[in-house]
Amino acid sequence: MSVLQQLLSECIRSPEQLREPLHLSDGEVAHLKTIADQYPICIPPYYLRLIESDWQHDPIRRLCIPDPLESSTDGHKDTSGEGDNTVVVGMQHKYRQTALVLTTNQCSMYCRHCFRKRMVGSNADEIAHHIGEMVAYVASHPEIDNVLLSGGDALINENERLRQYLEAFSGIAHLDYIRIGTRVPVVLPQRILRDHALLELLERYNRRKQIIIVTHFNHPHELTQEARCAVQALLGIGCPVRNQTVLLKGINDDPRVLSELMNGLTSAGVLPYYLFQCRPAMGVKHQFQVPLLKGQRIVDEAKKDMNGQAKQFRYVMSHMTGKIEILGRPDGEEMLFKYHQAKYERDASRFFSMKLAEDQCWLPEKIP
Numbered sequence: 001m002s003v004l005q006q007l008l009s010e011c012i013r014s015p016e017q018l019r020e021p022l023h024l025s026d027g028e029v030a031h032l033k034t035i036a037d038q039y040p041i042c043i044p045p046y047y048l049r050l051i052e053s054d055w056q057h058d059p060i061r062r063l064c065i066p067d068p069l070e071s072s073t074d075g076h077k078d079t080s081g082e083g084d085n086t087v088v089v090g091m092q093h094k095y096r097q098t099a100l101v102l103t104t105n106q107c108s109m110y111c112r113h114c115f116r117k118r119m120v121g122s123n124a125d126e127i128a129h130h131i132g133e134m135v136a137y138v139a140s141h142p143e144i145d146n147v148l149l150s151g152g153d154a155l156i157n158e159n160e161r162l163r164q165y166l167e168a169f170s171g172i173a174h175l176d177y178i179r180i181g182t183r184v185p186v187v188l189p190q191r192i193l194r195d196h197a198l199l200e201l202l203e204r205y206n207r208r209k210q211i212i213i214v215t216h217f218n219h220p221h222e223l224t225q226e227a228r229c230a231v232q233a234l235l236g237i238g239c240p241v242r243n244q245t246v247l248l249k250g251i252n253d254d255p256r257v258l259s260e261l262m263n264g265l266t267s268a269g270v271l272p273y274y275l276f277q278c279r280p281a282m283g284v285k286h287q288f289q290v291p292l293l294k295g296q297r298i299v300d301e302a303k304k305d306m307n308g309q310a311k312q313f314r315y316v317m318s319h320m321t322g323k324i325e326i327l328g329r330p331d332g333e334e335m336l337f338k339y340h341q342a343k344y345e346r347d348a349s350r351f352f353s354m355k356l357a358e359d360q361c362w363l364p365e366k367i368p
């Protein structure tokens with residue numbers, strides 16, 4: 001059994017296993033089962049131990065344990081047009097320079113706020129199978145200068161599968177770097193700390209093509225000693241580690257929590273990269289979305305307590321038409337936005353402004 005298989009075999013996958021550690025009643029277990037039938041549970045014991053109390057609102061608990069609001073059918077399954085951007089099964093090409101690969105639908109934890117809830121742990125229809133077809137696509141598109149290996153969690157691929165991806169893409173001369181999207185440093189750092197073959201593999205291919213790890217810390221409580229050591233191990237082999245956070249109601253929608261997280265990331269050697277507006281995904285929006293106006297106020301307030309490194313992130317939303325930066329309200333009225341990445345050439349770097357309702361959490365499909 002590989003280190004990965006061993007670690008995954010220890011994960012909690014049934015609500016019954018949560019009864020004792022979370023002191024759940026029969027009714028609560030039954031309710032969790034109903035939700036888990038639709039959106040699976042997977043929690044590494046390490047991550048479960050980060051829950052500090054029986055308090056229902058413990059941020060770590062809310063990130064890994066289903067809430068009744070998750071059964072809401074309001075929202076969308078594909079909020080940013082992933083289906084339309086698919087060029088080869090498992091590969092999306094939305095932004096000119098980037099190809100995104102859904103390498104797996106498996107994760108070491110199924111985050112309750114995941115925008116790919118439609119597939120993680122359940123539906124494998126959108127997953128990449130034929131590396132050769134994807135390589136041929138990238139090779140014939142010289143404008144693509146980077147590939148993002150995502151999922152699911154790209155580090156939940158066995159080392160051999162990962163090697164195949166790295167071997168294939170590192171051989172394409174016009175790629176500048178390969179990114180690996182993973183929550184493993186956050187939820188299962190032991191995958192990095194115990195699997196020396198994984199580090200050797202990354203180090204070897206990092207010499208051929210720059211590998212950047214893009215991870216996903218959402219709360220300061222996730223910045224444990226183990227997580228910091230996993231980050232240090234990745235930095236030690238020459239892979240920069242960057243972080244994407246999602247702004248989440250009840251988790252980090254507090255300026256003090258957000259500044260503590262971003263400053264903590266920089267102290268761990270992780271560069272804060274994006275703060276994402278939570279998407280209107282089915283099973284997610286009612287539980288976690290923060291209105292845009294409130295989000296902007298939180299970010300402005302939090303930045304007062306952040307060092308220069310910590311405040312390098314951009315507050316953005318992944319809209320159907322592109323990655324849009326939420327800049328602020330210079331006139332105190334309309335919110336100013338700017339396309340950071342555009343699906344259509346005509347939108348590249350374009351500014352626009354819009355008056356927002358106080359409770360508005362997303363933009364319409366048609367942007368003015």
Ligand code: SF4
Pocket residue numbers: 106107108109110111113114115116120151152153182183
């Ligand atoms: S690890 Fe990433 S892909 Fe997997 S459930 Fe969490 S957010 Fe979604």
